[in-house]
Amino acid sequence: TTHNAASGPRPVRAPRGTAISAKGWQQEAALRMLHNNLDPEVAEHPDDLVVYGGTGRAARDWHSFDRISASLRDLEADETLLVQSGRPVGIMRTHEWAPRVLIANSNLVGDWANWEEFRRLEALGLTMYGQMTAGSWIYIGTQGILQGTYETFGAVARKLGGSDGPGNGTLAGTITLTAGLGGMGGAQPLAVTMNDGVAIVVECDSSRIDRRIEHRYLDARTDSIDEALRLAVEARDARRPLSIGLLGNAAEVVPELLRRGAPIDIVTDQTSAHDPLACLPVGVPFEEWRDYAAAKPEEFTERARASMAVHVEAMVGFMDAGAEVFDYGNSIRGEAQTAGFARAFDFPGFVPAYIRPLFCEGKGPFRWAALSGDPKDIARTDQAICELFPDNEHLIRWIRMAGERVAYQGLPARICWLGQGERAAAGLRFNELVASGEISAPIAIGRDHLDTGSVASPYRETEAMKDGSDAIADWPLLNALVNTSSGASWVSIHHGGGVGMGRSIHAGQVTVADGTDLAAMKLERVLTNDPAMGVIRHVDAGYPEAQEVARRHGVRVPMSEG
């Protein structure tokens, strides 16, 4: 390939099977998951080490990647590797309960926490953008966001329909308009059709449309607004699920659809708005995007923001016309406001609108990957989930549909949203299955940073908290510390994921079920304490639902005890 510092073979892919090259499975797991993040099946732009979300990287550069890999292979079971924004900076003697890897990505001191300063430092080779699961090595491809998106659109359906609305609690009979078919946004069409709805998804990169069709996340493609509308209305009237990728610039297409009075019921967006350089302005040809953004970042940013203002104005127009409109966590309202559009925050973010009630139960994006590479191992874990939670129809429906509809990218993996108590039960069961040999190799159990107690992000996960504590970032730091103290295999603290520089602080954890008694003890603690951080965070903010969950699960909150 073109990378001169690269020494190892490219492209990279996680080793499979039961033979390991590291000194233990905890280290091997980190090695495999790092490689897996950069597998061309998984990463959006693997040659640039970009996993997803604009420029979210797994390692600083290929040399750093090679040094991390070598360090993990060499690492003892009582040592800890330190990674500073994608670069291995130290190996320290700790102890066997300590994480094997501690990661800090993209963190900047408050007054310096903006894109301009970040890019200056990045250009000097001093930092990288870690997004959420890119720099913490637990991205599992588009399935990871599919479950969250499925949950969100399910909640939208319930809100729109109730039991007597258009779809009786599904999206049947509705049309959703959105944009962006990247690593995250690519889940939207399948999430809508799994809820029986019709989706038009605008995307300016033709290759992204083809990729989603290839992965069976998207049904059809067109370059014509007329055809997209015709197909959508036909399918809606037949109450037939259908997703359509429409090639175009969202900031042109969305206002045009509004102008035509298109019969759109739900509007959102998942272009990379959090990073103006990753959002194509109106009037810039797709082919000139990268060169232009690199040559004139300030001018490009200004044009991108102006486009987003036009786009958001049209979204507000749809809201005024009666559509259900929400910001899907990409900061597009903030960018539009910066560009001078006063009504940008007239529609809500998806978390207060749909997700917070789940967070109060400690629910969030629990996920796991089969380090063997064998899909049979995931099939066995799917079965285990259904056995553990036989009464949860919603969960079982998801597991069944995911098994049928989701094509694996990289190592076979699964995600489902589990709450307080459920995560620990699942983790311990997986560990037993590894111990008994029913699963052929260890399972890496982690989660997105978009979780109940692991993120402070006032435009997204912590938008409009009941007590106004949106920007308090102590919680994700305590989350990382408690996971480190509880026995996680690797723990990370990031800044700027999802919504961009200056706008979020968040933490990740991965804990490996290797079938040992030690792993069982660690899993029990981590998978109890990690979601419990979310429960106490929401108790502290005054949510009665969270107080009830804390009582039920014996989550101790000193301020409620005295």
Ligand code: NAD
């Ligand atoms: P990505 O960079 O992989 O994909 C963005 C896509 O938008 C690209 O395919 C790009 O071609 C397309 N695009 C850019 N400008 C466009 C325009 N003007 N018109 C049409 N298409 C355009 O990013 P991603 O990983 O898919 O994430 C999308 C956004 O969602 C990011 O801002 C991310 O931070 C945010 N996000 C949301 C959640 C959530 O839970 N809601 C989670 C993670 C990330």
